[in-house]
Amino acid sequence: VHNKCHDEYQKTADWLMSQTKHRPQVAIICGSGLGMLADALKCQDSFAYSDIPGFPQSTVQGHAGRLVFGELKGKSCVCMQGRFHMYEGHSLCKTTFPVRVFKLLGVETLIVTNAAGSLADGLQPGDIMIIKDHVNFPGLVGLNPLCGPNDDKFGPRFPAMSGCYDKGLRRLAMEIGKQLGVAGVMQEGVYAMVGGPNFETIAEARLLHRLGVDAVGMSTAPEVVVATHCGLRVFGLSLITNKCCTHIDSDSVNHEGVLEVGRLRSHTLQQLVTELISRMEINNNNTSNN
Ligand SMILES: O=P(O)(O)O[C@H]1O[C@H](CO)[C@@H](O)[C@H]1O
Numbered sequence: 001v002h003n004k005c006h007d008e009y010q011k012t013a014d015w016l017m018s019q020t021k022h023r024p025q026v027a028i029i030c031g032s033g034l035g036m037l038a039d040a041l042k043c044q045d046s047f048a049y050s051d052i053p054g055f056p057q058s059t060v061q062g063h064a065g066r067l068v069f070g071e072l073k074g075k076s077c078v079c080m081q082g083r084f085h086m087y088e089g090h091s092l093c094k095t096t097f098p099v100r101v102f103k104l105l106g107v108e109t110l111i112v113t114n115a116a117g118s119l120a121d122g123l124q125p126g127d128i129m130i131i132k133d134h135v136n137f138p139g140l141v142g143l144n145p146l147c148g149p150n151d152d153k154f155g156p157r158f159p160a161m162s163g164c165y166d167k168g169l170r171r172l173a174m175e176i177g178k179q180l181g182v183a184g185v186m187q188e189g190v191y192a193m194v195g196g197p198n199f200e201t202i203a204e205a206r207l208l209h210r211l212g213v214d215a216v217g218m219s220t221a222p223e224v225v226v227a228t229h230c231g232l233r234v235f236g237l238s239l240i241t242n243k244c245c246t247h248i249d250s251d252s253v254n255h256e257g258v259l260e261v262g263r264l265r266s267h268t269l270q271q272l273v274t275e276l277i278s279r280m281e282i283n284n285n286n287t288s289n290n
């Protein structure tokens with residue numbers, strides 16, 4: 001366990017607030033190949049992760065490694081173009097570092113996105129799965145970012161995780177999907193995080209299927225656990241980029257194919273996220289000074 005102390009999150013938050021006038025209410029974490037979600041932001045201030053004190057570095061193709069602040073439909077946002085994964089060798093505390101920084105910046109709602117493989121018969125590549133719940137496999141065996149001394153300033157020792165994907169936002173997203181004419185490729189489902197970086201074996205994919213998992217990936221759960229612990233409202237979506245290999249003659253999966261589906265679906269995802277942010281209610285009084 002490599003816990004960070006409160007001061008380390010605060011230092012990074014203070015540095016960011018000294019560099020930008022934006023005071024974000026909503027944070028977005030872009031999944032593999034989904035960095036274009038930041039393109040819709042107006043009046044951008046952007047920072048390379050390598051320039052931000054305390055920030056880890058992105059090492060995965062399809063994750064640019066840039067933090068972008070900006071306005072979207074009257075709301076102040078911050079967007080991570082590139083997330084951190086456990087398989088990159090980061091401690092879980094590092095993979096989730098930005099989430100607590102967002103909390104200190106005044107963010108109220110976290111939108112997490114990811115690329116994921118489908119195990120459900122009804123989910124095809126290109127479909128959008130609204131995450132209704134998750135199975136945190138690394139977490140179940142103790143690989144959890146909340147392990148170690150609890151920081152009571154962020155949240156309780158034993159946080160509840162039932163209901164961590166906000167029901168109101170899920171409902172709103174489905175409604176927006178209908179209005180955008182993409183409801184046919186949208187459904188709710190359960191996401192499971194595995195450690196990666198290898199894609200699943202056939203036996204592993206079959207096991208996940210039998211366990212009732214709809215989509216699988218190598219991220220998201222730790223970020224959502226840390227966000228829920230510190231009281232952020234969470235919305236999550238998976239872009240289904242491939243079917244998991246459940247038979248010897250299934251097409252095999254590769255990262256290039258994963259990124260390609262992201263490119264094909266970029267416009268729809270951008271519309272969906274933009275509308276969701278535009279129509280979600282924000283309770284705090286934080287507004288950008290820009
Ligand atoms: O979860 P994101 O970051 O979207 O990326 C997914 O895509 C990559 C594999 O192609 C893995 O990193 C997996 O987790």
Ligand code: HPA
Nearest residue numbers: 115116117216217218258
């Ligand atoms: O099939 C997959 N498995 C795990 N992670 C993934 N990320 C995209 N597709 C997959």
